[in-house]
Amino acid sequence: MAGARVKAFAILCMVALCLHMADAQVRGLRVNYYQRSCPRAEQIIRTAVQNGFNSDPTIPAGLIRMLFHDCFVRGCDASVLLDNADSEKLGAPNANSLRGFEVLDAAKSALEAACPGVVSCADVIAYAARDAMEVAGTVKVPNWLGGRKDGSTSVSAETLTELPAPFSNFTTLQRAFERKGLNQADLVILSGAHTIGIARCGIILQRIYNFKGTGQADPAINPAYVQTLRNLCPSNAPGKQINMEMLTPTKIDANYFNDVQAGRGLFESDNALRTTPIGRSLVSVYRVPQVFNAAFVASMRKMASIGVLTGSNGKIRTKCNIA
Secondary structure: OOHHHHHHHHHHHHHHHHHHOOOOOOOOOHHHHHHHOOHHHHHHHHHHHHHHHHHOOHHHHHHHHHHHHHOOOOOOHHHHOOOOOOOHHHHOOOOOOOOOOHHHHHHHHHHHOOOOOOOOOHHHHHHHHHHHHHEEEOOOOOEEEEOHHHHHHHHOOHHHHHHHOOOOOHHHHHHHHHOOOOHHHHHHHHHHHHHOOOEHHHHHHHHHHHHOOOOOOOOOHHHHHHHHHHHHHOOOOOOOOEEOOOOOOEEOOHHHHHHHOOOOOOOOHHOOOOHHHHHHHHHHHOOOOOHHHHHHHHHHHHOOOOOOOOOOEEEHHHHOOOO
């Protein structure tokens, strides 16, 4: 019993350290960055996100994923939005799956009308993800930083080397996150973004019908959940879409971690979180709504500061898809 208490205390200390580190500001970024140069910037972006959510309640998931896929490849520089012959959009993890471009385009167009050449596309992505967290959940996200500049390079092959796959094990996930300056607590809590959004059945068909060539489902999946997934995803319907989390699929909350603990993680990477002692402990801790909310916001803030370009190191693109 004493050992369990010590372990729980150590995990809570790790989460607390994660929260503390997230408060550290990156050089060149600051709160209220556009207060003088474009006072309505954050409200303009918020309006675009709210309108997108009103039309499609799954849009917040797309905007949060957009930030993740932007920041993990070349840093948070809006390279994910560029159109060229070999752009990140065309990489396997992104092709035909990234969502939310129309919201970002609406926000950028309104910003250019109000404050031409002032607000970067990288900041539009970051603020839109912040607003997505708020409109789709009970989380409040104060002190969000601005000041990112845009990059000019986008390479499809880099999505394969930098973005962890949905069939990754814990070690692979940990290494991918560590390369970006994120720790195991960040890895587990940011996986909680799977509490909202949709996925195509094709990603899980082998897992529920023929895992590793066995002709059976992945034994790590809760048997009742296997049947639910088979009902939703016939073996001949790879293009069908299903909710990432069944109970509250459009709300950012801690239910994802209840599912993971019970063997109801949709992807192999979700189940991977409970394959190590520290992963299992973090999954248990993040089931507490208050802990989940605080930790999710803190780690999202850290992720939104990965590899940023500031000052003269980047540019401000007036059209986000053109370098």
